[in-house]
Amino acid sequence: MRILVTGATGNVGRLVVDELLAAGASEVRALTTDPVRAALPPEVEVVEGYLGRVETLPRAFEGVDRMYLARLTRTVREVTELAREAGVTRIVDLAGTAGSWWYDVEKAVEHSGIPWTHLEAGEFMTNTTIWADQIRSRGEVREAYPRAANAPIALEDIAAVAAKALLEDGHEGAAYGLTGPEMLTRAELVAQIGKALGREIPLVEVSHADALADLTETMGADAAAWYLDGCAEMAEHPQPVSPTVSRVLGRPGMRFAEWAVAHASLFR
Ligand SMILES: NC(=O)c1ccc[n+]([C@@H]2O[C@H](COP(=O)([O-])OP(=O)(O)OC[C@H]3O[C@@H](n4cnc5c(N)ncnc54)[C@H](OP(=O)(O)O)[C@@H]3O)[C@@H](O)[C@H]2O)c1
Known part of the structure; x- marks a missing residue:
């Protein structure tokens, strides 16, 4: 099972990569504009690209089963359509509820028809x-x-929940409000x-x-x-406080x- 992490050098994405590797995921692909500067662990397959440059995505999405979707509202409609065309079967997104800056991410992900888990994190x-x-x-x-x-909430906990939702079943269709x-x-x-x-x-x-x-x-x-x-x-x-982090992780945040x-x- 190949998992693509977008925004893979970002504050959250980089930790999602670590959590996936720690959980034993064997096919982790990371999307970054600069594979050399990214200095990702050697077991990660690094692909050059960015969510904001959709022309870079068909290659990045090739053979991908599941995806961590970083927050970028500007191109999210095209991103999710390309993911659907590429056969992605699960998206875990860092999004936001109606009224937040990032609601467009949730709307586009749901519109794509790809099974999803929304991570609605409170203040970091x-x-x-x-x-x-x-x-x-x-x-x-x-x-x-x-x-x-x-x-x-600690970024480490957001990333740990993201990794669980990517790797385990039972999180599809859940919008997780995440707090410390x-x-x-x-x-x-x-x-x-x-x-x-x-x-x-x-x-x-x-x-x-x-x-x-x-x-x-x-x-x-x-x-x-x-x-x-x-x-x-x-x-x-x-x-x-929301109880979701401790419920999903089986430990307190x-x-x-x-x-x-x-x-x-x-x-x-
Ligand atoms: N709730 C809160 O309290 C709170 C606090 C702070 C931030 N946030 C939000 O939380 C989200 C997660 O933050 P994050 O640090 O993990 O960032 P992100 O937006 O998920 O990812 C940032 C990564 O995207 C890549 N990128 C490529 N081109 C870019 C461009 N033109 N502009 C920006 N990024 C580009 C960069 O990696 P490469 O260079 O490797 O491609 C960068 O490391 C962000 O949307 C942020 O605004 C929320």
């Missing part, structure tokens, strides 16, 4: 790296919504990063406008506005405290 733990510059330069975090709460194992406020996330670094990181509450100005420097204006609007919403309506220790170098 890696998003907390937006504070890394402030922690390094000022030793503090300026936040507008310290009580905003949700259950961020505990609901935490922004203030608790900052405190956990401080613990991982071995020092207290003061959280300074600032206005929405001041936080926007700070974050625009690191994220750009659109992403900063999107992030802060999301925090304002979470302050009013905290996002609860990674806790933020563990993640912060494992990735402390991102904040140093």
Whole structure:
């Protein structure tokens, strides 16, 4: 059974490759624009291409049974049609529900008629790296919504669920809402990063406008506005934990405290 991982050097796709290999998958193919730079493990078959350049896909899809589909809305209709023509029999996509930026991925996958599993991941733990510059330069975090709460997820867990859905039966037709194992406020996330670094990181509450100005420097204006609007919403309506990761993996998802220790170098 040949499995194609698209976006194979991306933050999620690269981990999906590792999870598939660890689970013993023997025919893993990876799609990348630059096979040399990608430096994928030697047991992976590397194919040059990109979801955004659909002319590269017929060759990449040849002989593929199952596919991890990275998020790219612009070409997803053509991508899924080409996958159907090539005989792909299962798609596991990183998508999003109606109203999200990535809903077009789910719509196109379902429209193709190929059996699917949607992974609807909530906020990634890696998003907390937006504070890394402030922690390094000022030793503090300026936040507008310290009580905003949700259950961020580790990329490692998204990839592990993706690999299960690619390799095991019984996940077809499921739209998995994926979160981490505990609901935490922004203030608790900052405190956990401080613990991982071995020092207290003061959280300074600032206005929405001041936080926007700070974050625009690191994220750009659109992403900063999107992030802060999301925090304002979470302050009013905290996002609860979904049990799906532990149900699918048979173990709890990674806790933020563990993640912060494992990735402390991102904040140093
Ligand atoms: N929910 C959240 O909190 C959250 C947080 C951060 C990100 N996200 C989203 O989660 C998704 C997963 O992220 P990901 O890092 O795994 O990325 P991805 O979009 O799944 O894949 C990125 C890969 O696509 C390939 N690529 C080729 N040409 C590209 C181009 N012109 N532009 C961009 N990528 C190109 C690159 O690999 P090659 O160069 O090897 O081809 C790159 O490594 C993204 O859609 C991201 O926006 C969500």
